[in-house]
Amino acid sequence: MNTPLNPINENQPPAISLRDLRVSYGEREILHGVTFDVQQGETLVILGGSGSGKSTLLRTLVGLERPTSGEIWIKGKNLATISDEELDHLRRHMGMSFQGGALFGSMTVGENVALPLKEHTKLEDPTIEIMLRIKLDQVGLSGYEDYYPSQLSGGMKKRAAVARALAMDPEILFFDEPSAGLDPIIAAGIDELILELKKAFHMTIIVVTHELASAFLIADRMVLINRGEVVAFGTTEEMRTSTHPKVRQFLDRIAEPAVSQELDYLQMLTEDRHGSRR
């Protein structure tokens, strides 16, 4: 539906393809049929408010949640029907940086970053040591291999988490709220790191965030998720000039009208559903 303005090769098959993806927690459906493609080498930012389903979408993309229906194609495999072994194999080509870093507290930064290499490769320790140095250097954490995560600042933890996600030289890199809880200067540093990674390795990068400034800086294309549905999908320019009321509301930071009565809320929900189907 969109023609990207950036140097992404549309002739290549997409890195990730979502087709009518539905995800439920128990009885409650969180994602109501999400469809879009992520091209190889592009940075896609998934935008959305709290409870919009963007985190669930990310968790599903990395295989932490199984879809109830629909398809997710990554490297020729459908995540909806994939076996555990195949998923584990696929995961070696994907790296994920979690919101809080999710570094293992009982291990040093070096052990954290080297862990995927030790687990999945037969490399000798000296080789792992060299790769570890390279990865830490890439994220600007040289010399911190013997520190424990608890001794690092928030921004450094995120960088260490990125180094760990990079350990296996993934083709697709996922970020969950990379700048959440960081001061603007540190957050800008993380944005720059993402841009550098993209430039240096031509990785496909998926970022979930609600930080608009950061999103517009790093994204090639964006998708806005609201109440489990794709509201808009397009390049940063298309988003900026979009007239879709939900996009405008999100980008111009307009507050939701206060919900005073449960009935009003239900009415609002149904109206919105009609709106998005039209």
Add this chain to the structure above:
Amino acid sequence: MELAVQIGQSVLNALAYLGSLATLSARAAYYTLVGPFQGKPVRFQRAITQAMQVGVRALPILSLITFFIGLILALQAAYELKKFGAINFVASAVAISMSRELGPLITAIVVIGRSGSAFAAEIGTMKVTEELDALETMAINPTRFLVTPKFIAMVIMLPCLTIWANAMGVLGGALFGVTKAGFTFLSYINATVDALFLRDIVSGLIKSFMFGVTITAVGCQEGLATGAGAEQVGRSTTSAVVISIFLVIAVDLIFTALFFFLGGQ
């Protein structure tokens, strides 16, 4: 009708829970015994660290508690035995009740308090901070990586601790025996050795092995089942302790009954 449904539901839940414990234990056994031959090595370094934590660090408190228990047993037994002029049977009373029952049980309870709760807290915290998710996205199986070393540490250390606990209990009994029942230290130890059969000790050790499996399974299962939020870690820890104590006593009953009927005594 309503009541019957509720009871049925509770029974089903309890069975499902026991099933999840059995699955976790079976997986850990698989990763210990089969995994290494399929290129999935066990983290022995981690198992040794855990064994230090579970076993060696528990020694001071366990020694003190089982020494007191031995002394209490001697006092209680002497109260009754004195009436029959059979106070010299104190040594065998202490030895048999320690090695068959109280040694394994007290050890298990100390270890639940120290390590079962710690397992639940550690894994629960990792769940809350997305570390378990991180393991999965790195294609590292949390059961192999986290749970298996704990099982290895526990099933090795708990029988070892139990032997130690038995010895400390006997020493506690000896304190009474030597000071109040006319034994010398050597004669007390001789009386203890004479009273014990190998099967008394072995049955205690079999129990303690099963306790080790139970405590680790419950601690890890509760940790893995932790919900979102820090307060859930506290809840997991509490239920790990309560469920472990209950199940250890249930397992104790089952094995004691088994030994009783199989042993024909």
